[in-house]
Amino acid sequence: MSAHSAHGGHDSATTVPHEPVFVGETRERLERLFALYPTKQACLLPALWIVQELRGWISEPAIGEVAEALELTPAYVKGVVTFYTMYHTHPVGRHFIQVCTTTPCNICGAEDVVKALLAATGCGELGATSPDGRFTIIEVECLGACGFATPILVDDDFIENVAPDKVPGILQRYP
Amino acid sequence: MGYPHPSHPKETVVLSRYFGDPEARSYDGWVKRGGYEALRKALGMSREAIVDEVKASGLRGRGGAGFPTGLKWSFMPKAVVKPHYLLCNADESEPGTFKDREIMRWTPHALLEGCAIAAYAIGAERCYIYIRGEFTEPWAVMAAAVEEAYARGALGANALGSGKRVDVVLHRGAGAYICGEETAMMNSLEGKRGNPRIKPPFPAVAGLFGMPTTINNVETLAAVPHILNRGAAWYKALCLGNPKSTGTKLISICGHIQRPGNYEVTMGTPVKEILYDMAGGPPPGRTVKAIIPGGSSVPIMTREEAEAALFDYEGIVEQGSMLGSAGMIVMDDTTDMVYQIWRLARFYAHESCAQCTQCREGTAWTTRVLARILAGQGKQEDYQLLLDLAENMTGKTICVLSDSCAAPVVSGIQKFRSEFEAYIAGAREPALAAV
Numbered sequence: 064m065s066a067h068s069a070h071g072g073h074d075s076a077t078t079v080p081h082e083p084v085f086v087g088e089t090r091e092r093l094e095r096l097f098a099l100y101p102t103k104q105a106c107l108l109p110a111l112w113i114v115q116e117l118r119g120w121i122s123e124p125a126i127g128e129v130a131e132a133l134e135l136t137p138a139y140v141k142g143v144v145t146f147y148t149m150y151h152t153h154p155v156g157r158h159f160i161q162v163c164t165t166t167p168c169n170i171c172g173a174e175d176v177v178k179a180l181l182a183a184t185g186c187g188e189l190g191a192t193s194p195d196g197r198f199t200i201i202e203v204e205c206l207g208a209c210g211f212a213t214p215i216l217v218d219d220d221f222i223e224n225v226a227p228d229k230v231p232g233i234l235q236r237y238p
Numbered sequence: 239m240g241y242p243h244p245s246h247p248k249e250t251v252v253l254s255r256y257f258g259d260p261e262a263r264s265y266d267g268w269v270k271r272g273g274y275e276a277l278r279k280a281l282g283m284s285r286e287a288i289v290d291e292v293k294a295s296g297l298r299g300r301g302g303a304g305f306p307t308g309l310k311w312s313f314m315p316k317a318v319v320k321p322h323y324l325l326c327n328a329d330e331s332e333p334g335t336f337k338d339r340e341i342m343r344w345t346p347h348a349l350l351e352g353c354a355i356a357a358y359a360i361g362a363e364r365c366y367i368y369i370r371g372e373f374t375e376p377w378a379v380m381a382a383a384v385e386e387a388y389a390r391g392a393l394g395a396n397a398l399g400s401g402k403r404v405d406v407v408l409h410r411g412a413g414a415y416i417c418g419e420e421t422a423m424m425n426s427l428e429g430k431r432g433n434p435r436i437k438p439p440f441p442a443v444a445g446l447f448g449m450p451t452t453i454n455n456v457e458t459l460a461a462v463p464h465i466l467n468r469g470a471a472w473y474k475a476l477c478l479g480n481p482k483s484t485g486t487k488l489i490s491i492c493g494h495i496q497r498p499g500n501y502e503v504t505m506g507t508p509v510k511e512i513l514y515d516m517a518g519g520p521p522p523g524r525t526v527k528a529i530i531p532g533g534s535s536v537p538i539m540t541r542e543e544a545e546a547a548l549f550d551y552e553g554i555v556e557q558g559s560m561l562g563s564a565g566m567i568v569m570d571d572t573t574d575m576v577y578q579i580w581r582l583a584r585f586y587a588h589e590s591c592a593q594c595t596q597c598r599e600g601t602a603w604t605t606r607v608l609a610r611i612l613a614g615q616g617k618q619e620d621y622q623l624l625l626d627l628a629e630n631m632t633g634k635t636i637c638v639l640s641d642s643c644a645a646p647v648v649s650g651i652q653k654f655r656s657e658f659e660a661y662i663a664g665a666r667e668p669a670l671a672a673v
Contacts, residue, residue, distance in 0.1 A: 099364075099407045101321070101447050107429030108412055133429070146431040146591075149371045149413035161372070165333045166534060166581050167492040167567050204415060204585050205333040205534075206372050209565065210490060210498035219374040 081124035084114050085132050093132060103133045107143055111150055120151035148203065156192040156199035158237040160184075161216040162225075163206040171212035172226065177202060179227035180215075183234055197237070240501045241340055246516045250476065250504040252486045253460050257344045257500070263379060265386040268347035274392055276463035280355040281400035286316075288359040292462060294470035296477075296484035301327055301418075301455030302533065302563045304551045307462075313442035314360040314450050323451045324357040324365040325427070325441075326459055328380075329411055329418040331370055332533035333585065334565030337488040337500050338456035342369070342376035345460065346383035352459030354393060354404045355466065360452050364405045368423050371411045380408055415589035419637045420453040422591065433591045434637035457488055478506030483550030487564055491517045494524065494570035505550040512549060513568070524570040528654070532562020534582050535642030537649035538575075558649075575654040576661055577669050579646050580608035586643035597640035600631040604647060606673070611661050614668035621651055621658070 085093050092113065096106045110133060114125045121144055123137075130137040144150045151159075160180060164173040177200070181187065184198040192199045208214040211223035217237055225233065239245035241257035256262035262271055280288055293308025314322060326349070330338040341349055349367070357365040369377050384406055387393045397404040409427055411417050417426045421435035424446045445451025465473045477484045483505040489512060492498045496518030503512060513519060513526070520526050529544040530536060537559040539547070547557040554561045569578065587601035604627050607620055628644035635641070651658060660666040 102428065104429035105427060105447075108410065108426065111412070112410060135429075143429065143431055147371070147412035147414050164581075165585055166578050167334050169581050170493055170567075170569060170573055170578060203372075203413075204588055205331055207330045207339055207370065208336050209334050209492035209567070210336055210500070212492065212498075216372060216374070221372075221375050 081122065081128075084117055084125060084128055085110075089113060089117065104135060107133055107135070107140065108147075111140075111144060115150060120154050154192075156186075156197055158198050158218055159216075160198060160200045161203045161206070162200065163204070163208070163212075163214050164202050165205040165209075167205075167209035168212040168214070173213040175227050176213045176215070176225050176230070179230040180234075183230050198234075240497065240499045240516055241344075243497050243499050246501065248507070248511055248515055249502050250486050251502050252464055252476075253341065253345075253348070253457065253488060254500060254502045257340050259344065262345055263347075263383065265347060265383070265390050265392070268345070272467070273347050273463075274351055274398065276466040277351050277354050277392065278398050278400075279466055280358060281398060281402055285359050285361060288355065288466070291470050292359075292465060295465045295473040296470075296481070297458065297461055297465060297473065298483070298551065299455055300457035300461070300487065300563070302332065302535070304561060307454065307458055310442070310454070311356070311360050311452060313440070314452055315442075318361040321364075321447070321449045322360055322362040323446045323449055324353060324360060324362040325420070325423065325446055325451055325453045326353055326365060326367040326456060327418060327420065327423060327453055328367050328369040328373070328376070328456045329423060330373075330456070330563075331415045331418045332535060332563045332565055333582070334490060334492055334530060334533045334567040335563040336490045336492070336565070337563075339373060339376055340500050341456050341460050341488075342373070342380050344379075346380045347387065348460045348463060349380070349456055350383055350387050350393070350406060352462040353406050354397065355462050356452070356454060356459055357404055357406070358397075358402060360450075362452070363403070364407060366407050366409050366427060366446070368409045368411060368417070368427055370417075371413050377408070377410060384408060414591075415585075416591050416637070416639060419639070422637065423453065424451065431591070433593050434639075436636055461485060476504050477550070478504055478548070480506050480548070480550055480552055482552055487549070487561075489549070490563075490565045491568065492566070493568040494520045494526075494573070495568045496521060503549060506553065507549045509547045509549050509554075510545045512566070513544070517568075520568065520570040524572065526568060527571045527573055528569040528575065530559075530567040530569075530646070531564070532560050533565040534567065534585065535638070535645060536560040536562045537645045538579075538653060539649075540653050574669060575650055575657045576608065576612055579650040580605065580612055580670075582646045583608055583643055586639060590639055594635040594640065596631050597635050597643075600627050600640050601643045603627055604631075604643060608647075609670055609673055611658060612668060612670040613672045614661060614664060615672060616658070616662035618662065620662070621655075624648075624651060 261267035297307045298304045417432040422432040426432040441451040526541040543557040583605040592598040631640035
């Protein structure tokens with residue numbers, strides 16, 4: 064790690080040492096991205112997506128690694144990570160559920176869908192992970208599928224027209 | 239067509255013709271439906287001739303602002319002495335709007351073809367399509383289409399055998415409404431936080447990576463191949479009396495409506511026909527109370543205003559609102575307007591990038607005052623407080639996010655004051671816990 068690495072070997076959320084992400088094929092994948100943009104910095108969002116895809120969340124050491132790969136500082140990368148709602152800065156459940164509750168879905172019963180999800184998963188509250196580690200649920204702003212209220216995203220699966228009575232059947236598909 | 243419903247006879251189906259037809263997603267399927275003929279034609283034309291054709295069609299930006307597309311293209315420097323870029327705004331995040339999603343899911347090559355034509359016309363060495371992170375399915379469909387278009391030679395170093403280079407790259411957002419604002423989108427693509435930029439400089443002078451850039455919405459670009467195939471005169475004639483608003487427009491209808499979906503109409507169609515004939519009106523036994531006609535950022539209309547309006551840029555303005563992105567949110571007589579206006583304010587407070595004081599403080603403060611009213615702790619002075627805040631949030635910031643928060647609050651107080659009054663007077667049960 065370079066002099067401007069932020070993590071200093073400390074990673075509060077896990078005791079497992081950080082395994083570098085951008086090695087071998089993943090490094091090549093990043094380098095292919097470099098060819099698509101005039102600056103390395105423009106690869107920041109794509110690089111963070113790669114980290115999340117492979118590790119499930121974006122840890123401090125991973126931030127340091129991305130910073131080094133793109134010739135940025137860790138503080139800068141962290142500032143960008145925290146601007147966007149889809150990057151996880153801590154571990155989440157095996158399945159991550161995002162429920163739209165913005166006005167168009169709200170008037171069609173989205174808050175009842177949230178309640179049904181919280182009850183059926185045992186998550187208890189928004190943002191918390193269920194005791195079995197299976198689910199984390201968050202409320203999100205407009206998912207852009209307002210005519211199909213209520214849409215939810217389970218991991219990368221976009222599911223439309225969710226109503227409270229459909230919740231148990233949907234959850235069954237995600238062991 | 240009224241996807242996911244069958245086409246209605248009062249629709250004018252151009253962009254949405256193949257919604258729901260999985261075969262149209264493939265390169266061969268698209269070519270069989272006449273696809274890539276417009277690009278072939280364009281690559282044989284001069285750049286100026288394409289810009290002139292689009293100018294003559296009267297096409298205006300479909301993302302919300304309604305700026306004339308050909309005129310926007312003409313702002314790009316004629317000589318290409320440094321890289322030019324085209325940025326396609328596929329960050330569709332405006333509550334009530336879900337049209338670009340269907341264009342990308344069903345007709346990805348229509349968008350690629352439009353992007354390729356526009357990129358060539360403005361001398362762009364590359365087109366980036368910025369797709370919001372939550373659009374997992376549109377992303378997968380678009381990624382497959384880009385790969386196929388390169389493999390088949392429609393894109394790349396020798397596009398359709400023309401000897402001209404056209405490149406398209408997909409870029410994924412990561413969850414931020416503000417990145418739909420064009421200057422925030424450029425910052426986001428450059429690997430920065432999505433803070434809007436001060437204009438000038440305008441993007442055509444110094445945009446993406448500091449280079450001349452044009453930003454167009456998905457629906458705008460998808461209309462371009464049709465204009466080149468069938469001519470500007472054909473497109474211009476698609477209007478019902480108002481020559482300033484031409485062509486067809488996709489309308490996303492949602493909320494309390496029997497057949498929610500995307501309807502495509504000729505500009506100038508009466509809102510009443512869209513609402514009742516096409517979309518089936520509100521659920522049985524209910525009546526429409528309010529409509530937000532252009533995505534959540536425009537003033538709320540009463541039923542009477544909406545029913546009197548013609549659906550085009552000028553027609554909606556005449557009845558006190560704006561066409562915006564044409565995401566129509568229908569609210570029936572069961573809707574608690576104060577609660578929904580609070581929910582909208584909360585949306586804007588959540589999505590503020592917090593650069594400008596008026597927005598950062600104003601959206602959060604507005605949300606707190608509305609929550610207080612809903613908790614039964616409102617005061618008579620709160621009306622004036624909300625209106626004062628709204629005034630300070632309008633026209634005073636780098637972008638229009640705070641204006642968008644103010645619009646439903648001001649129009650809500652003007653048009654549905656009795657509902658606020660009921661909470662303030664204690665005549666209605668509190669909807670939120672006391673704060």
